[in-house]
Amino acid sequence: MLLKKSSFIALLLVFVACQIQVSAQVSAIKPGEVWPDNRGEHVQAHGGGIIKIGKLYYWFGEDRAKDNDPAKRYVACYSSPDLTNWTFRNKVIKTGDPANFGKGFVLERPKVFYNKKNRQYVMYLHMDSANYKAARVGVAVCDKIDGDYKYLKSFRPLGEQSRDIGQFVDDDGSAYLIFEDRAKGFHIAQLSDDYLSVEKEICLIKAPLEGGALVHYKGLYYAIGSALTGWDPNPNKYATATSLSGPWSEFKDIAPPETNTYGSQSTMMVKVVGTKSTTVIFMADQWRPKAQWDSRYLWMPLEIGEGKLWLPKPQPWKIDVKTGEWKYTDEK
Ligand code: DGJ
Numbered sequence: 001m002l003l004k005k006s007s008f009i010a011l012l013l014v015f016v017a018c019q020i021q022v023s024a025q026v027s028a029i030k031p032g033e034v035w036p037d038n039r040g041e042h043v044q045a046h047g048g049g050i051i052k053i054g055k056l057y058y059w060f061g062e063d064r065a066k067d068n069d070p071a072k073r074y075v076a077c078y079s080s081p082d083l084t085n086w087t088f089r090n091k092v093i094k095t096g097d098p099a100n101f102g103k104g105f106v107l108e109r110p111k112v113f114y115n116k117k118n119r120q121y122v123m124y125l126h127m128d129s130a131n132y133k134a135a136r137v138g139v140a141v142c143d144k145i146d147g148d149y150k151y152l153k154s155f156r157p158l159g160e161q162s163r164d165i166g167q168f169v170d171d172d173g174s175a176y177l178i179f180e181d182r183a184k185g186f187h188i189a190q191l192s193d194d195y196l197s198v199e200k201e202i203c204l205i206k207a208p209l210e211g212g213a214l215v216h217y218k219g220l221y222y223a224i225g226s227a228l229t230g231w232d233p234n235p236n237k238y239a240t241a242t243s244l245s246g247p248w249s250e251f252k253d254i255a256p257p258e259t260n261t262y263g264s265q266s267t268m269m270v271k272v273v274g275t276k277s278t279t280v281i282f283m284a285d286q287w288r289p290k291a292q293w294d295s296r297y298l299w300m301p302l303e304i305g306e307g308k309l310w311l312p313k314p315q316p317w318k319i320d321v322k323t324g325e326w327k328y329t330d331e332k
Contacts, residue, residue: 001258008021026086027331032298042294046295061075063091091125106127108125115175121144136154137156138152185208186223188202188214211265213283223238223241263286264285274320
């Protein structure tokens with residue numbers, strides 16, 4: 001009886017330890033490392049995007065978990081009050097081929113916009129055939145942020161090829177889709193009132209760039225993109241303009257070119273406006289094409305201002321989303 005009781009207590013302790021382990025707080029953003037969510041699993045939000053609703057940030061991205069059905073494609077949604085600790089909410093898309101893209105169809109780089117007028121969440125996706133020749137965007141909608149999104153349609157924005165997509169919401173609330181058209185370049189296009197279609201070309205930057213991202217910071221627009229090298233990293237570049245419609249400056253390196261952007265590829269820039277400071281975070285993917293579930297994230301605060309932008313050498317850091325301030329940390 002005594003033995004049974006002690007085994008029971010030991011088991012209980014192991015159970016409690018596991019619970020503590022799973023719900024442990026993540027103390028810092030650690031570029032290139034496994035990023036555990038509230039369940040202790042590596043965040044699956046590759047090629048992702050972030051929107052803030054109320055006090056929470058929501059991170060959407062490609063869910064490439066190892067045990068996903070290989071015939072389906074998944075998008076996951078996570079939420080966080082501090083951009084550091086992420087709670088898994090839902091696999092908001094889990095779909096077979098929705099429109100005959102064929103075997104090995106592509107569903108990448110989900111980006112969610114909130115349409116205030118219709119109180120609707122509108123997701124844009126890069127949808128494609130396995131050989132990337134269909135080159136379309138897909139649209140899916142939901143009336144709650146982390147519900148199951150309903151696939152609506154796919155099309156070529158403004159009749160053009162579209163591969164990597166990015167999202168940008170300007171300070172005046174206007175929403176834009178960034179899309180890469182191999183034949184022409186980097187498009188910035190405004191969405192319709194209901195966000196369900198791509199309405200108007202604002203600018204075509206004639207540069208072969210994908211992984212497009214934009215931020216509006218202290219009166220200047222900054223655009224970032226990567227070269228077209230598949231899953232391999234390359235030196236990402238930036239340009240600036242006083243208006244979204246251009247003219248845009250020449251593109252310059254964001255990091256020492258020999259580092260290939262520290263092995264990463266841009267997906268978004270997140271502007272955190274705090275009470276004391278504004279921080280712009282470079283959000284990028286370190287792809288592992290042979291083990292995509294283990295692809296890592298490189299998030300770093302950018303050195304930005306007066307037309308210059310620079311990605312510091314990645315190392316662990318912390319952000320206070322209330323003040324907007326960040327600092328490096330040695331905390332484990
Ligand atoms: C680079 C893109 O940025 C990725 O999203 C993905 O489409 C790969 N190319 C595929 O090679």
